[in-house]
Amino acid sequence: MKKTALFALVLVLAMTFVSAAGTKEQSSDDGTVTLTAYMQIDPANDQYAGHNAVMAAFEEKYPNIKLDIEYASGEAFHQKFQSMAASKQIPDIYTCYGGARTAYVTETGLTLDLTPYLDDAFKSQFASATWNPQGSAGVIYMIPPAFSVCHTIYANTAILDKLGLEYPKTFDEWLSQIPTIRAAGYYPVSMGNKDPWVVNSWLLGTLIERFGGKEWIMKAAKGEASFTDEPFVKALDVIKQMSDAGLFSPGVNQMSNSEADQEFYQQKSVYLIDAGWRTSAMDAALPADQREAIKMTVFPALDGEVTHNTSSAVASEGFALSKALEKDKAKLDAALTFIKFYTGTEGATIRAEHGDVPSYNLDLSKVNLDVMQKKFVEFSAEYPMGYVFDSIMDGEGVTMLNTDLQAMMMGNGDPKQIAADYEAWVAANDSNRD
Amino acid sequence: MPRLNKRASYLTLLLPAFIIYIGIIIFPILVSFGLSFTEWKRFKMTGFNGLDNYISILTDPVFQRSLWNNVQIMLISVLGQIPLGIILAYLLHRKWVRGTKFFEFMIFLPVTISSVVIALLWNRVFSPVGIYTTFVRMITHNPDYVVKIFESEKFAMIPVLLVLLWQYTSLYMVIFLANLQRIPSSVFEAALIDGAKESTIIWKIVLPALSTVIFTCSVLAISGSLKSFDLVYAMTAGGPVNYTYVMALYLYQHTFTFHNYGKGSAVSIIIVLLSVGLISLVRGIYDKAQKKFE
Known part of the structure; x- marks a missing residue:
């Protein structure tokens, strides 16, 4: 009986190690890049229908970039994120604010300054307020996909x-x-x-x-x-x-x-x-x-x-990247691809169809909007x-x-x-x- | 030599538990104690500030209100939930009501429900658009009616206390019922044959038999009351204004919202000291009561 129990324990441990090792191999061998993400978004809420649609479109266009996303909202999001920041175990991509609310992750050297990765051609496609300096250092920690x-x-x-x-x-x-x-x-x-x-x-x-x-x-x-x-x-x-x-x-x-x-x-x-x-x-x-x-x-x-x-x-909360990505070019490129897709023309168009007013300069008159979303666009203008x-x-x-x-x-x-x-x-x- | 080996083997067996205990109980308390003398700004420790955190907390009217609210929760727990738990357990044990199994189940039900669900349930009933409020507005033809007690500086805690009483009395009832069932029925029968009154049975048989468990329940009630968080957070979040604030909310806010880990740690040390002090007091009362019963 004891031998059987011991054998079962060894088997479980061995399987755990094998499966853990397998995950790592998969991400490097077949060209797939897996990014961890933590987002203050509630995919079950109608408000985020646009987000769900963008994620589906991204998955279809970039099958080689996998996002392992954890969602949370409100205080629960911040509470866990603070613990992550305190232990310096933050995900590759995360949502945060440009101001004080998520300073625990932006003001503690954990967030990548995106300034060197955003050229003028990309930036010019957005409303100028998108690029207002963020945080006490006045850099760009995140790209707001919309304005609240x-x-x-x-x-x-x-x-x-x-x-x-x-x-x-x-x-x-x-x-x-x-x-x-x-x-x-x-x-x-x-x-x-x-x-x-x-x-x-x-x-x-x-x-x-x-x-x-x-x-x-x-x-x-x-x-x-x-x-x-x-x-x-x-x-x-x-x-x-x-x-x-x-x-x-x-x-x-x-x-x-x-x-x-x-x-x-x-x-x-x-x-x-x-x-x-x-x-x-x-x-x-x-x-x-x-x-x-x-x-x-x-x-x-x-x-x-x-x-x-x-x-x-x-500026709404936007996507920021972990500073640790600087050391992993494949992951950094994949993460930037995701952010640019989400905030750029493709993501912005999809989100606008679901009622967002994107920070990206989009001709919203050409987008098919529901009654209140149309009123919101007019209100914003x-x-x-x-x-x-x-x-x-x-x-x-x-x-x-x-x-x-x-x-x-x-x-x-x-x-x-x-x-x-x-x-x-x-x-x-x-x-x-x- | 064998005695030495025995001692060594005891110590070896204890060592893992001791290390875990030091690691997850003693070490965090010591770190927290150290942090409670530090000042934090912009997520960084900027130095030691002596007793400033403690002075700032103890002179803060919000903390004073929180402390008083915790005292109220403790009183309702020790003087409400436990006596009521004993009464209900005794009623069911003596089978003075029909359908004891049904009542056991119904009374125990609230403690099996998550505090968050309970808070949402009560809010749904008593909020300005809740069932109760809507019903009262309808029968009184007063569209302005709201449950005013929620906005009362003096009495806003009462709904929270009632919910706590309703929710946790059942837990103590089950504990007492289990212990009452350990008293041989022949003891009750003998007392009744000897012509003992019900009050005599309670004072001379039941309470002495339950004294240890009453003490244990009091310790649980006190420590649980001082760290009350989930129900209050979900039900009122400390509001309106700060009328229903409790110490754990104060700690949470200063630590995780304002990132003042020094002040948050000082609050946690105050809670620990209060718990230890009050539990020691109950221990003293229990010892005296034990001697009296003996």
């Missing part, structure tokens, strides 16, 4: 028509619609701020930019202006006014994103404050007539604003894009600010005090002021 539009107001014009209303031109006009909307049994605005970054990412940045202009935020970040200045305090005050006036659905701070979306989809509310990427989900979930009735627009005009009709956008506040400032301070914002929306906070507390934190801790 973080402020959109979706308006149900069918309900507005029924109530004899129009999309408001000014903020005051918007507030004045509340009694009519409530009297008809609707909620004015759905927004899910249970995760308190929502109000910051999807609203605050746009409001600050409206009051301060595009350059003000960098001045404030670097200490040449203060967060106790008017643009920031006024922006906070607008959010307070929205809460106090009952513009949001009841329980806005208990409601998740998806619950807020559902409220709007079920036509219980007239407006939805959300991100631009919600359009693909709407195309999948809503009947054609309802989608036709949805207007995509931006926050109405505010008293004292210096920029008008702005939304906010940030119509409204000037400002910054996304929490992509600029350090996460710890932003988290504190988000918590204070949530408290204010629940009636426990004053814009001036919140601004003063945030300025004090930034002055003492934020890396922008180093």
